[in-house]
Amino acid sequence: MNARRLAAVALRQYYLYSGSPTRLVPLFVWVAIDIALWGFITRYLNSIASPGFDFVPALLGAVLLWDFLTRVMQGISTAFLEDVWSRNFLNVFATPLRISEYILGLVITSIGTSFIGLVTMLCLASLVFGLSFLAYGTAAVPFLLVLFLSGIALGIAGAAMVLRLGPASEWFVWPMPAILSPFAGVFYPIATLPWWMQAISRILPPSYVFEGMRAIVRGARWNMSGLVIAVVLSLLYIAAAGIFFRHVFRVAVRTGLLARYSAESTA
Amino acid sequence: MSPKAILSVRNLRKAYRDTVAVDGVSFAVAPGEIVGLLGPNGAGKTTTVNMVLGVLQPTAGSITIDGIDLERRRSAALSCTNFAAVYAALPGNLTVEQNLRVFGMLYDVPALSERIDELLHRFDLERFRGTRSGVLSSGEQTRLSLAKALLNHPKLLLLDEPTASIDPAIARTVRRTIRSFADQNQSAVLWTSHNMYEVEEVCHRVLFLSHGRILLEGDPRSLPREHGAVNLEDLFVQVANEQLHDTPAR
Numbered sequence: 001m002n003a004r005r006l007a008a009v010a011l012r013q014y015y016l017y018s019g020s021p022t023r024l025v026p027l028f029v030w031v032a033i034d035i036a037l038w039g040f041i042t043r044y045l046n047s048i049a050s051p052g053f054d055f056v057p058a059l060l061g062a063v064l065l066w067d068f069l070t071r072v073m074q075g076i077s078t079a080f081l082e083d084v085w086s087r088n089f090l091n092v093f094a095t096p097l098r099i100s101e102y103i104l105g106l107v108i109t110s111i112g113t114s115f116i117g118l119v120t121m122l123c124l125a126s127l128v129f130g131l132s133f134l135a136y137g138t139a140a141v142p143f144l145l146v147l148f149l150s151g152i153a154l155g156i157a158g159a160a161m162v163l164r165l166g167p168a169s170e171w172f173v174w175p176m177p178a179i180l181s182p183f184a185g186v187f188y189p190i191a192t193l194p195w196w197m198q199a200i201s202r203i204l205p206p207s208y209v210f211e212g213m214r215a216i217v218r219g220a221r222w223n224m225s226g227l228v229i230a231v232v233l234s235l236l237y238i239a240a241a242g243i244f245f246r247h248v249f250r251v252a253v254r255t256g257l258l259a260r261y262s263a264e265s266t267a
Numbered sequence: 268m269s270p271k272a273i274l275s276v277r278n279l280r281k282a283y284r285d286t287v288a289v290d291g292v293s294f295a296v297a298p299g300e301i302v303g304l305l306g307p308n309g310a311g312k313t314t315t316v317n318m319v320l321g322v323l324q325p326t327a328g329s330i331t332i333d334g335i336d337l338e339r340r341r342s343a344a345l346s347c348t349n350f351a352a353v354y355a356a357l358p359g360n361l362t363v364e365q366n367l368r369v370f371g372m373l374y375d376v377p378a379l380s381e382r383i384d385e386l387l388h389r390f391d392l393e394r395f396r397g398t399r400s401g402v403l404s405s406g407e408q409t410r411l412s413l414a415k416a417l418l419n420h421p422k423l424l425l426l427d428e429p430t431a432s433i434d435p436a437i438a439r440t441v442r443r444t445i446r447s448f449a450d451q452n453q454s455a456v457l458w459t460s461h462n463m464y465e466v467e468e469v470c471h472r473v474l475f476l477s478h479g480r481i482l483l484e485g486d487p488r489s490l491p492r493e494h495g496a497v498n499l500e501d502l503f504v505q506v507a508n509e510q511l512h513d514t515p516a517r
Contacts, residue, residue, distance in 0.1 A: 005373050007372060011368070011369055012358075019361075086358040086360060087355075090354075091357060091358075091370070095374055096341075096343070096345045096374065096375070250324075253323060256314075259322045259323045
């Protein structure tokens with residue numbers, strides 16, 4: 001692992017963000033809109049619901065956490081797509097850069113972009129709508145960790161899919177979090193779901209986070225072992241996504257897809 | 268095949284199902300030598316270049332760069348290689364300097380800032396340092412690609428039609444620059460071009476490819492005479508028309 005090559009992948013993304021307001025602004029704007037929208041919904045729900053239950057940590061907190069996962073995933077996939085859009089694969093992959101270095105460089109980029117989104121959401125949710133992460137206690141840290149790791153796994157898998165299926169398949173990547181959200185129980189307990197959806201939920205790390213979050217909000221006893229399972233599952237998914245990316249890359253090198261990769265040739 | 272060769276290609280083959288793009292190609296490029304890879308469109312030149320760059324896996328055969336097996340030690344082999352190709356422009360959304368910095372770091376170039384200054388000066392790109400590459404003219408983009416290609420003092424330099432989009436005056440400067448680079452650095456250069464006058468001026472040796480095979484090999488200044496052609500361009504046309512199918516490769 002060469003630290004300079006890792007830094008080069010991240011530096012390229014820094015140059016793109018710092019020189020382009022159209023890339024920078026969405027890092028703040030979309031998450032701010034989401035928090036504002038759901039913040040007002042929770043206020044309204046608090047005003048009509050029976051006293052005693054606070055929708056802010058249950059609903060607005062869920063939106064914030066899910067948006068964080070989405071931003072982590074998009075941090076990786078957008079950084080990867082920059083190379084697709086600028087048809088840069090030949091230049092990048094004819095260098096000594098290793099696949100592991102490339103992926104880790106994308107992850108570093110995602111840490112930066114998702115951190116900006118997280119800070120924006122936390123500021124807005126706490127200052128305007130009174131959401132306090134202290135409500136989740138020390139569990140807030142593993143919650144964010146699991147969602148971060150899950151976002152990484154999704155981002156790498158999405159990048160591999162685009163590499164395999166071509167640039168047009170980016171439209172499969174953007175809705176990936178939305179497809180998973182019903183199974184992850186972001187807004188409702190997993191027990192609400194039919195049995196087959198519950199079975200899928202059990203293998204999705206975020207579902208443990210949202211179950212844990214709701215338990216804390218209810219003041220119920222919270223089982224830490226669920227989060228341990230979630231961390232282990234997330235790490236397994238990251239490893240699987242990395243192997244998948246490497247496999248797709250090798251196939252692309254073998255079939256000539258990488259050398260020919262462009263919007264025209266593979267769309 | 269010379270044991271001192273920087274690039275050694277042995278029995279290289281690339282097949283896509285029933286289509287054979289490159290068929291048993293073997294050649295070597297020595298230090299300081301510029302070898303022209305010539306042939307009509309679809310002859311297998313770019314496929315060969317892509318395999319040497321590690322972005323296309325051969326169906327069979329081996330490639331060693333500076334004694335390093337590309338298949339087994341891809342990263343090490345590519346660290347002493349670089350390339351410029353007319354179809355691989357650098358990202359247009361980065362400035363000239365940003366592109367050189369990013370690729371310089373990818374190639375782990377020491378004293379990178381000084382090297383960037385030197386190359387910007389050498390390719391007359393200083394005034395475009397802060398300009399986005401995408402708004403440069405095609406000639407300026409070609410010069411930037413060449414500057415990128417020399418960043419790491421590559422022992423093997425691959426140039427796929429490097430002067431295709433630049434005017435004759437700059438093309439002449441580029442040819443001189445590459446020749447002096449190969450001389451001073453003792454680098455091997457594999458150069459594809461459709462400009463036969465350029466090939467005659469620059470290359471020490473040429474390989475004529477047709478249908479994925481090396482049909483002819485030799486000195487570009489004497490080869491036409493040896494095969495009854497008026498000049499290299501005439502010989503190229505003969506190869507393209509496959510009038511040499513009975514002539515054994517030298």
